[in-house]
Amino acid sequence: xxxxxxxxxxxxxxxxxxxxxxxxxxxxxxxxxxxxxxxxxxxxxxxxxxxxxxxxxxxxxxxxxxxxxxxxxxxxxxxxxxxxxxxxxxxxxxxxxxxxxxxxxxxxxxxxxxxxxxxxxxxxxxxxxxxxxxxxxxxxxxxxxxxxxxxxxxxxxxxxxxxxxxxxxxxxxxxxxxxxxxxxxxxxxxxxxxxxxxxxxxxxxxxxxxxxxxxxxxxxxxxxxxxxxxxxxxxxxxxxxxxxxxxxxxxxxxxxxxxxxxxxxxxxxxxxxxxxxxxxxxxxxxxxxxxxxxxxxxxxxxxxxxxxxxxxxxxxx
Numbered sequence: 459x460x461x462x463x464x465x466x467x468x469x470x471x472x473x474x475x476x477x478x479x480x481x482x483x484x485x486x487x488x489x490x491x492x493x494x495x496x497x498x499x500x501x502x503x504x505x506x507x508x509x510x511x512x513x514x515x516x517x518x519x520x521x522x523x524x525x526x527x528x529x530x531x532x533x534x535x536x537x538x539x540x541x542x543x544x545x546x547x548x549x550x551x552x553x554x555x556x557x558x559x560x561x562x563x564x565x566x567x568x569x570x571x572x573x574x575x576x577x578x579x580x581x582x583x584x585x586x587x588x589x590x591x592x593x594x595x596x597x598x599x600x601x602x603x604x605x606x607x608x609x610x611x612x613x614x615x616x617x618x619x620x621x622x623x624x625x626x627x628x629x630x631x632x633x634x635x636x637x638x639x640x641x642x643x644x645x646x647x648x649x650x651x652x653x654x655x656x657x658x659x660x661x662x663x664x665x666x667x668x669x670x671x672x673x674x675x676x677x678x679x680x681x682x683x684x685x686x687x688x689x690x691x692x693x694x695x696x697x698x699x700x701x702x703x704x705x706x707x708x709x710x711x712x713x714x715x716x717x718x719x720x721x722x723x724x725x726x727x728x729x730x731x732x733x734x735x736x737x738x739x740x741x742x743x744x745x746x747x748x749x750x751x752x753x754x755x756x757x758x759x760x761x762x763x764x765x766x767x768x769x770x771x772x773x774x775x
Contacts, residue, residue, distance in 0.1 A: 475492055514536055556580050674740055676698065702720065710722060
C-alpha cells in the first residue's frame with residue numbers, strides 16, 4: 459500500500475511509466491499500465507484516462523476497470539461547461555470534484571450512465587501540454603459519495619504529469635511518422651508509403667484478380683518551372699493533388715511518387731476496367747487550366763495504366 463512508503467511507491471511508478479515511454483510502447487498500453495498501477499496504489503478508485511482531440515471531443519485511451527459500454531458512451535463526447543466531470547475539467551482547464559453524481563448539475567445529462575454502474579462520485583483533472591493546451595483528463599471514479607483523499611491528490615499530481623509526457627511523446631512520434639511517409643508539399647502519401655501499400659495490396663490479392671493503377675506524369679513540368687519559377691511550380695503540384703483528391707474521393711489511394719509524378723490506385727482493386735475509368739476522371743480533372751497570379755497555366759499529363767504484378771513491383775521499387 460502507498461501509505462507505508464508513498465515516495466518510494468510513486469518513484470517506482472514514475473520510473474516504470476517513463477521506461478515504457480522510452481521503449482516506444484504505444485500510448486494506449488502506457489495508459490493501461492498507468493491505470494493498473496494506480497488502482498493498486500488507490501484500491502477504492504477506478505481510473506480513467508481520456509484525450510482531448512483536435513475536434514474538441516473526449517476520446518478514451520484507458521479505463522481497464524470501467525465497463526466498455528461506459529467508455530464507449532464517453533468517446534467522442536464534446537467537452538463543455540456542463541459535461542460531467544471530465545468534459546467540464548477539460549473545458550475549464552482545472553480539476554472538477556463531484557462528490558455526489560446524483561445531485562450535481564454537471565452530471566444532469568450523464569448520471570444515467572454512471573449511477574447504474576455504482577459510480578457515485580468522480581474527480582477529474584486536466585492533462586496539459588507544455589504550451590498550456592488541455593490534451594486530456596485523468597479521472598478517479600468512486601463507489602461512495604466522497605472527494606479525493608490527500609494521498610490520492612499526490613498520486614494524481616504525478617500521474618497527470620506522466621500522462622502529459624506520454625501524450626506529447628505520441629504526438630511527436632506521429633509527426634515523425636507523417637514526415638517519413640507523406641509529401642510535405644502536397645500532403646499526399648510519398649513513394650515510401652506507396653511502396654508499402656502496394657506490397658500490402660499485392661499480398662492481399664485474391665487468385666484470379668488483377669492489380670491495376672494509374673501512373674500520372676505531368677507534361678513538360680520542368681519547362682513550367684523554368685518559365686514561371688519554382689514557387690508557381692510548387693503551387694501547381696499542390697493544385698494537381700487537390701484536384702485529384704476532389705475528383706477521385708476517399709475510395710482512391712493517391713501518392714506523389716516523384717517530383718511531377720503521381721500514382722493512383724482504385725480501391726477496392728477490381729481490375730483494368732476500373733483503372734480505365736479512373737484515367738478518364740484524372741484527364742478530365744486536369745483539363746481546365748490552373749490560374750496562377752491571374753495567369754492561366756495549362757497543364758497536360760500522360761496517364762499510363764499498369765496491371766501486372768511485375769509492373770507494380772517495378773514502380774514500388
